[in-house]
Amino acid sequence: xTRPQGNPTxxxxxxxxxxxVFKRQLLSAKxxxxxEQRQLGDNCxxxxxxxxxxxxxxxxxxxxxxxxxxxxxxxxxxxxxxDGYQLIISMPSxxxxxxxxARRFARMFGSFHSANLxxxxxxxxxxxxxxxxxxxVEETRSLDYxxxxxxxxxxxxxxxxxxxxxxxLRDALPPLSLNVLPELNFRPRRILLVDDxxxxxxxxxxxxxxxxxxxxxxxxxxxxxxxxxxx
Numbered sequence: 001x002t003r004p005q006g007n008p009t010x011x012x013x014x015x016x017x018x019x020x021v022f023k024r025q026l027l028s029a030k031x032x033x034x035x036e037q038r039q040l041g042d043n044c045x046x047x048x049x050x051x052x053x054x055x056x057x058x059x060x061x062x063x064x065x066x067x068x069x070x071x072x073x074x075x076x077x078x079x080x081x082x083d084g085y086q087l088i089i090s091m092p093s094x095x096x097x098x099x100x101x102a103r104r105f106a107r108m109f110g111s112f113h114s115a116n117l118x119x120x121x122x123x124x125x126x127x128x129x130x131x132x133x134x135x136x137v138e139e140t141r142s143l144d145y146x147x148x149x150x151x152x153x154x155x156x157x158x159x160x161x162x163x164x165x166x167x168x169l170r171d172a173l174p175p176l177s178l179n180v181l182p183e184l185n186f187r188p189r190r191i192l193l194v195d196d197x198x199x200x201x202x203x204x205x206x207x208x209x210x211x212x213x214x215x216x217x218x219x220x221x222x223x224x225x226x227x228x229x230x231x
Contacts, residue, residue, distance in 0.1 A: 002046070002065070004072040009227050013201025016208050016220070020198055020227030021073050021101075047197055047226055050097060070225075074108050077223070084109040085221070087188035089211065091195040091203060092120050092176070094159070101225050102194035111192070112184065118207055119179035123151045126160040126173055133172040143169060162202060170202040178210055188215055193222040201228070 002022050011018045046066075049056040078084070088111045090102035099115050106113035121129070126147050130140065146164055162175050193207050204222045211220055 002069055004069050004076075007069075007073045008077055011198065011201075011228060013222075014205050016201070016205055016222055018198060018201070018204060019077050019221065019223040021070060021077075021223065021225050023227045024229060047097070070104070074104060078108050081109075081190075081221075083190055085111050085188075085190045085192040086186065087111060087182075087184070087191045087215075088113045089117050089191065089193050089207070090115050091193065091207065092116075092118050092179075093196065095196070097196045097225065098194055101196065101223075105192060105194055105223060109192075112182065112188075114182045116180050117178070117182060118176050118210065120159040120161075121175055121177050122157050123147060123154060123160045124156040125177070126150075127156075129173050135169065135172050139169055139172075142166070143172065162200070167200045167202075170200055174206040174209075175203050176206045176210060178214070181214065188218055190219045191215065191221070193220065194224075195222065196225045198224040198226065198228040 007020075007022055009020045009023045011020060046058070049058040050063075085105070088102050088106040088109070090098045090113070093099075102113055102115070105111070127144075130143055130147065133140065133143075135143075143165065147160070149164070150158070150160060160173070160175060162170050162173070165173065191211055193204055193211070195204060198204075204224075208220045208222065212218065
């Protein structure tokens, strides 16, 4: 749903407050059962089209309409957060959409934007986390198999992805690590994490935990371009 009406939405992942600019909706049960009617793009074909994945595309006219709605919704978020944010942090990604969205938030709030404060862990680091994870033998075997699949695809030094990891086991593999802390001449009191898509919330919760350790006492919220799946 990319019109201003009904947006933004607010979700919570644990204690983390998350604004979603656009609400995405789950396909009907009938369409999910009918493979011929199932959409490409993992229930968010627009983000795949913007990234040029799964052979999905969009056009300039649609992007302009999306951008216009985004501006209106962003103003609504700003009205709901009159204290603003001093630091905007975009989530690491192979695509620059999260950075583009974060820069828009930064301009709206007059904030400092950091694009490389966080980094994704490597596949090798995921194996090390698995060795220390407090989970059952069966769950360890399941995760070991899934991480090995990623190792074959991207190598041990490639970025680890939570996609394909069961939601109930994602907390065993925190997907982010600190990278480069920005040199600031102020101490941020309010911080906003920005991502392109809300899934399980594990990545954003991990980011909020890492950032809270660096800036104790700061209020940390998050914002995503697209929400988690709702009916």
